[in-house]
Structure formats: structure tokens, C-alpha cells
Amino acid sequence: MPKEFSRSQRVAEQIRRELAELIRLELKDPRVGMVSITEVQVTPDYAHAKVFFSSMSGEEGLPEVVAGLQRSSGFLRRELGKRIRIHTLPQLHFEYDKSIEQGARLTRLIDEAVRSDHHDDEA
Template identity: 40%
Template sequence: MTTHSRPERVGQEIQAAIGALLTRGELRDPRIGFITITGVKVSPDLRVAKVFYSMMGTDEEKKATQAGLDAAKPFVRRAVTSAVKLRVSPEVFFAFDASVGEGDKIDRLLREVRSKEGW
């Protein structure tokens, strides 16, 4: 799928850069669990990047991961700036994406109905 909007293209590049950081294990904070970057929303002026992530775990683990990501924001910002050539370094914010968990819940409920109804 091609995108025509510059903020969307920059968001994809930022997502790839942060994904590479996670793959290489450069975020060494023990609070950060196994996460998946699900998307990046960049402001039209390219100064703010909101990074959405998902993970499985308890509420305490999710809070600890959010705290670890918040602590790693300056490092992530520097890494993104070096990987993505932009005039201005975007400020990075992390937000939990609950859509993956909700989708799993809906899928489980549909399988349960299917088995009860004999579909």
C-alpha cells in the first residue's frame, strides 16, 4: 500500500527505526517487556510523533512498560533523528494500543459462539 501524505510516510520510517531499536535490543530497560509497535501518528508539522504499541501482560506489567518507554524517550528521539533525516527532531510519545487485545477478545467470543451454535 502506498501512502501519499508526508506525515504518513515519515510515521512509517519512524516505526521502522523504533522497530529496529527493539529488534537489536538497544532499549535495555528491564521494565520494557516484549512489545510490538502497531503504528505511528505524526503531526502535520512533523514535530510530534505518537507511537502506538501493544503487549500482552498484566496491568502492572503494562504500567511498568509505559514507565520504561517514557524514561527511554530521549534515547529513542536521538535514535529516530539519526535514522530519519528531518529538519526538526520530532518529540516522541508512547501510547498503549488496546485494539489488539480487543480483537483477540472478539475472536475468542466468535469461536465460542461458533462452537455452541454448531457453525
């Protein structure tokens, strides 16, 4: 049985897709660079949207990336309004998503533990 998605989940996913495309193709701020939108969470009244992003450079230069995204939020919101038809277009709040880096770190730790265990078994 397919999982049903609420309207707010569909709106959040549409905002995520549109923002990713806008940032990739139309945003000219050099501070932003290579950014991926990982998730968008919309409040029930659609007044605010938390936009989680990851950066190819990791946490290096993160304050500049956040500043560039916040400075561009008016442009991004205006462009979203042209692409998405909803009654209230949310204010965009950008937050760095550490989950990708944490996942990679955990994978490295697991690999090291397995290698160490395999090395101990051979000895």
C-alpha cells in the same frame, strides 16, 4: 492503481520501523521487555508523534512498560535523529494499543457463538 501515501505517512512508517528496531536491539531497560510498535501518528508539523505499542504480557505490568518507554524517549529520539533525516524530530508519546487484545477477544466470542450454535443445531 496504487494508493499514494503522503509524506507524513511515509515519515510515520519510517519512525515505526526504526523505533521497533531500536527497542528490540538497543534498548536496555528491563521494564520494557517484549514490545511491538503497531502504529505511529505524526502531527502535521512533525512536532509530536503518538507511538502505539502492544506488549507480549498484555496489560499486566503496563505502567512499568510505559514508564520505561517514557524514560527512554530521549535516547530513542536521539538515535532516530541519527537514522532519519527530517527537519523536526518529533517528541515521542507512547500509548498502549488495545486493538490486538480486543480483536482476539472478539474472535473468541465469535468462536464461542459458532460452537454454541453448532451445539444447539445438533440437539
